[in-house]
Amino acid sequence: MSSMYRQLIVDRYKAPLFKGKLDNADIHFHDANPLCGDEIEVFVRLDDEGKIKEAKFDGTGCAISQASVDLLLEGIEGMTPDEVMGLDADFIKEMLNIPLTPVRLKCALLGLKVLQAGILIHKKKQEAGES
């Protein structure tokens, strides 16, 4: 069987490209998976057109959750928040391209869940500001 831990996953866990924090982030959210203690905090800055200009994450946890969020943040550059809201489990599975068991799929999806929760909060704030 092919491994869940192909080189790209291990590399991005050991040396993530998008780890860090952003000041004045437009989108910011922090959540954890209480079952395994994995934690992810995301920061996103938007450009003038409302597209994602820069994204970072901070967190601790397993290689699957941490590499997955790192690859996700790479993939969403230039997208609008609405486009990110349209991403689903299939997108993550395709992006990782590894055989995930149902339990480990939850690890892989944590980053997307945190990011989408952050976007919802951002949208609510915007709506409140407009009205």
Place this chain on the structure above:
Amino acid sequence: MISITEILKDFPIFETKIHGKRLVYLDNAATTQKPRQVIEAISQYYETRNANVHRGVHYLSEIASEDYEEAHNKVAKFLNAKGMEEIIFTRNTTESLNLLAYSLGLNELEKGDNIVLTRFEHHSNLVPWQQMARRQGAEIRFIEMTEDCRLDLASAEKAIDDKTKVVSITHMSNALGTIIPVKEVSKLAREHGAYMIVDGAQSAPHMPVDVRELDVDFFAFSGHKMLAPMGIGGLYGREDILEKMEPFLFGGDMISIVSFDNATWNRLPWKFEAGTPNVSGGIGLAVAIDYLGKIGFDKIHYIEHELTEYAHERLNELSFIKIYGPEPKYKGAVVSFAMDGIHPHDIASLLDEDGIAVRAGHHCAQPLMKMLGTDSTTRASMYFYNTKEDIDALVESLQKIYKLFS
């Protein structure tokens, strides 16, 4: 003496290949594998003897009832209870402990009373008492853990006092393997007139249990952790206490006379077994006890202790491994560990790719994990059918995992 080769032949699961590899099963604290004798007893029951118990007067119902009662007798002997009136069959340890929490909690626990537990408890011996304490206005107290992860008996003397109604403690920690000196705690409970309850989920499968020698009022266990099927477990309770205790579940079979307005209760142990029971599970449990008797607890202890010492020795050779819990002489066949920079879920997934089954996570003991300064560990837990080759396979795979991540 039965050889390990003969033992392994009794467990059909070991013919299953995991990802094309030999199964190395080191998750016995979660559940054990089943010998063919147990599996056959269950199918034989359904093929030739199936009927509801304590109901009909027809032939099948009578032999099913007899077999089911005989299973209670077998458990009574296994725990050295006085007789089957002291043995209640439940689904598992969790249900046994809930029975006690509800029956004693609702009927005897008063505001200002306290319940004493240890820091080692599985969620199943913590959460039911939390709920009852909240409902009745009682306090929960803990017997502390020493720095080397053993029970701090001195703190037990402080925790247990005249307001203690219940002392409910594990016999062996599922997360760390620590064996708890139940008898010493029981003495303190006696001095203060508290009920003494033991969670034996991890001890009954691995060591001889004598409830009278331990001097406890209740002892809860699960069948599936000792070769029996899932869904059958038990509770020993002292007869004079059970006589006075209120039932937990109400309905069929637990009654004596029922009118539209009232009901009286059946004799022991049936007063605590409402509804159609798990007859095939009970029969499977009886066969599992026979099987354990054939191997013998002396031999089981010898094999498991050797394996635990060997696992400690091999894992201590690896600089990147940290073992949680006490030295082998103070614990059962459980080795909980962490690996530098690698999450337990990744370790368990990678071990799985090599056919090795371990548990990763908080082991249903989140507060204990927090005390140890971690969220989760990887746990290898052994039974008498494991071998040194299993430990070698674990160590070899861990070395490979460390290399992959460094």
